Amino acid sequence: MCKHHRMGDFHKISLLLLVFFITSCTQKTESNSAISEVKEFEYVDKVYPLLDTKNSRWFYFSSASRPFGMVNLSPDTQIDGAWGSGYRYDIDTIKGFSHIHAWQLSGVSVMPVTFSKDSEQAIYTDFYSKFSHKQEEVSPGYHQITLERYQIEATLSSTQRIGFHQYSFPKGREKGILFNLNTILGSCENSEGSLSKIDDKSISGSVVALSTHRRPKPVKIYFYAELDKSFDEIRNDKNTGNYLLKFNGDTEKLLMKVAISYTSVENAIQNLEAELPHWNFKKVVKESKEEWNSLLGRIEIKGGSSKAQKRFYTDLWHALQGRRVISDYNGTYPDYSGDSLRIGNLPLNKDGRPKFKHYNSDSFWGAQWTINTLWGLVYPEIMEEFSSSLMQYYKDGGIVPRGPSGGNYTYVMTGASSTPFIVSAIQKGIVTEKLDSLYFAMKKNHMRGGIMEKAGYEHDTKMGGGLSYYIDKGYVPYPLPDGEFGSHQDGASLTLEYAYQDWTLAQLAAKLGYKEDEAYFKERAQNYKNVFNAASGWMQPKDVFGNWSANYDPYQYQHGFIEANGAQATWFVPQDIEGLAKLMGGEKKAVQKLAVQFKTAEKLGFTSGNSHAAELHPEYRRIPINYGNQPSIQTAYIFNQLGRPDLTQFWSRKVVNKVFCGLNENTGYNGDEDQGLMGSLAVLMKIGIFQMNGGTDEDPVYQIGSPIFNSITIKLHPDYYSGETFTIFANDNSDPNFYVREMKLNDEVLYKTSINHSDITVGGKLKLQMANKPSSGYKK
Template sequence: GGSETDRKRFYTDLWHALQGRRIISDANGAYPDNTGAAFRVGQLPLDENGKPKFNHYNSDSFWGAQWTINTLWGLVYPEIKKEFVYSLLQYQKDGGMIPRGPSGGNYTFVMTGSSSTPFIVSAIQEGLITEDLEDIYKALKKNHMLGGIMERAGYEHKTNFGGGFKYYVENGFVPYPIPEGEFGGHQDGAGQTMEYAYQDWTLAQLAKRLGHTNDYKYFLRRSGNFKNVYDSSTGWMRPKNLAGEWYENFDPYQHRVGFVEANSAQATWFVPHDLPGLAKLMGGQELAAEKLNKQFETAETMGFTAGTSHDVEEHPEYRRIPINYGNQPSIQTAYVFNEIGRPDLTQYWTRKVVKKTFSGLSPSTGYNGDEDQGLMGSLAVLMKMGLFQMNGGVDEDPEYQIGSPIFDKISIELNPDYYTNPTFVIESVNNSDENLYVNDMLLDDLPLQGYVIRHSQITKGGKLVLQMSNTPSSEEDVRTAQINANR
């Protein structure tokens, strides 16, 4: 299905999903290690045939990967995802920390937080990583404690003040500005608070799986810290100073004032682990959906992107966009509706975004903003398939939100080394530009409720049939989805 251009763009996006991730190890398993004070040649473990057990990689940051390669690699490139986990763990063995953006066999400290945590936890929950889970947990936990990578802001190599992490632990939020001064980049307290809270929640899921009850409760409690930067008087996330006073002259559309590569309007929806909780702060799911829908209506008039390249996001003409599909901080927002009881709006706006933002074949007609070495290509593939993971796929049996695929039929060839059956098929009946709403869903001829499907249901193979229409589902179906969102 779709046009020839649609299919070309889809496979181009799929190819992009592996770009920017380069093997740095040699055929014999030797690799450059720059994590220490002096350069050395490292050696990967070998199998019984003398071959390296995995490839060692460079990578950009995993910042934003929870909505992109986390999901796509787990479905179609599980062998790559598994190797990347081992590669990240090799950096930890060499340098003492799991990186968030390794390059040249070294840490770059690019971006913020501990963005590799959800990536690794999702690989465990998908069953790709099954050994040494306790050691992996300890290594991940280190990044979420004093002395770990969360303490460092973007590109902060020699100090550990810019992340504001000690204030996050002690006070429940990162102040803006940091009292110590400028260190590295992306010192944006409200945005950092929200990112740490989500990543804490992902680590809590692994703690729960491994039976670390006290850790689970501790990180789960910290995952609620996003509430500490929500200003009920304005209805937006808002920076605070160290004294807990709201940032003065606050403008939710001002770019990069307390938010990492975003404005408050975009960043307010970054609560992937507790969207019903965010909606409650906003006065309920109906009001939250109404607020977000208005943001999409405004963003549509601006093309859903802040200009046509990453470097113009701060230009006065573009920086006030309420949702930006040219950069990672708000690329999940169309699927937020699924989580707050309005799957019809997810279906409506994902189609709009795909058509406007991810349909062309040239940079000027489809790679606006920061493609970021495959992250945005991966996002486009998932939106066109109609599958998305809001929380990064770290549930015990990871959950996918169902959207509105643009093709009549999509077949995922499942890697037989990891999954038991050869294919999973998504068929869309009566699909067209007008018939964008999903009215009924059948999984292997049985009704599927709630616009969600589990990883185990996909990876055992089978067929998902979506009945498409030009009108949304009945109110009863929407209520069912809302109950599911509140589960």
């Protein structure tokens, strides 16, 4: 049966899983046993949305949102700047409820208010309100909060494209809703905001999200709002340009639906009619919870502490966050790849529905070690949809993007990071059609004229990526002699990144029978060797004349290396760890070198402080392994490929217990949580499987680590995979029992510490016997 015919059955099965029980186990390490405590719960009840919100970022926090929803409705306590903005836990003032928290996009902020006749004019500029966390409730798809200044209880939920507001007003004062349409919101300024009355219960309007350093073109946002009660009038303040909807003083309860579209008011109205034709607020909250439960329930864990389980499902929830839908319900979407806005139309199925959704997304830089694996195994339909969206950008603008925003190219980060993502989807059998077209689209990015030529945010030129030097000389020089053309012009890192991405493209060329291309890109994939200095033992920048950088310090941050130092970046050769080890003098020496780096990094907690900004701090920038940013998050699993799986088990468990164990507002990802990448990493390390090369080889390989739970059951998607479930059992698992002594796949002994994608997707059981001493009998 084809996958699209079976989607409905799978969703029905997923919803039935919501009522299941799960065992919550408390480990007794003294006796290496576990006492099981059975408790009924819904998966969303295990999510802690406030994780790391003291270090929040505009698109980081989510509450009243559906998975990947166009609308991410939540309170804003800090509105100025992409970093440290949005919902910040330690700021006690609400500045509005905005509907869009996305990569380089923001918009449509509203605030319910009360006022007197004397204070009405002042409300346009003085409308913030204190609040208390004691009067707040947050869960996936839901946020309730009390505005202390007004004594208004505001409750928020949403569908995918509609924000749903429920307000309870106090008696005896004038009431209104302020539409703060002309303001700074996170990463960009909102301007040209306008609002018009349609009738006594509905309005429409628009606002422009002005261009940013990262998104070079403005994006227009349209909205349509309906209320369940009539408003008396709309007032517009000439100084701020903002609008106030005034209500009868007797109004105590009010519901408002706000539909968003990036194409037109008419499509915003269609979005509302399709997704939210009723006024049942409780129903929307229930349906949102069910949708989240359905996705979170794809992985069922048993064992571990209650805290560990809550953190796990919070990580899994983050893996489905950040990237946002930009297409309407009917499949229309904004295309800004040309000189002006074009309204595009996604291809439709026979039933007239879009075949996929179109997305706004931060870079896939680092996705090879995170969402490539998690989405490809647990959420293949999401991976397919994103692959289709990336190709839609190619059809419109001629380049496969690495981080599109609102129909714009942003050229965020470097390289062709979408290549491993799409190749992984193909190798796993998720994307199966028009593979030759996909190959040539991606190949374009790897050649002159493609996205590899552009450094980070290099919008108008194509020199900063140094691709011509990479092709002609086999490396990207540092400094680049042509000048400064953007961000991240760090030649040694660029060389390593391009070499890996070339290898992934070579795998697809081999699959499709393009032998000359396969040989060409495999040869380019060896370019990593050109920036390894045997004398220093590290990857090291070279100038354009081939001279190694003088007075080289492998712990100097961002000196030839992107968001990393040389010690961290030296291990960025996921396509050829054995070849890297040979350069270092053999596997034994490579193991010794990496083990010393881990021991040193452990003293600093394996991260550069607890935020991305701390990486530049003198205390943290010299750390040799950093699990707070993408460049070295694969390193614990390198030991597996060097014949020391015991060290993979040892250090991966140490990292999880230090970096990804907290469950509070002050910490969580300790750095750069780029739209689910670090959440995905945490999930993979906790279930004990990892793909070193991003799952881009034929029948992709999963390295086995040290799972922290007694059992992990992955419910396989029947539209993509033949098996029903794959369960990993970690018998006698405990804090001291983190080593794997014996492994059996479907009751057959395994003699290597890896399994293939095909081993998992047919369903089955992987049984690990955990112990406090390592095994010495496993092969690579």
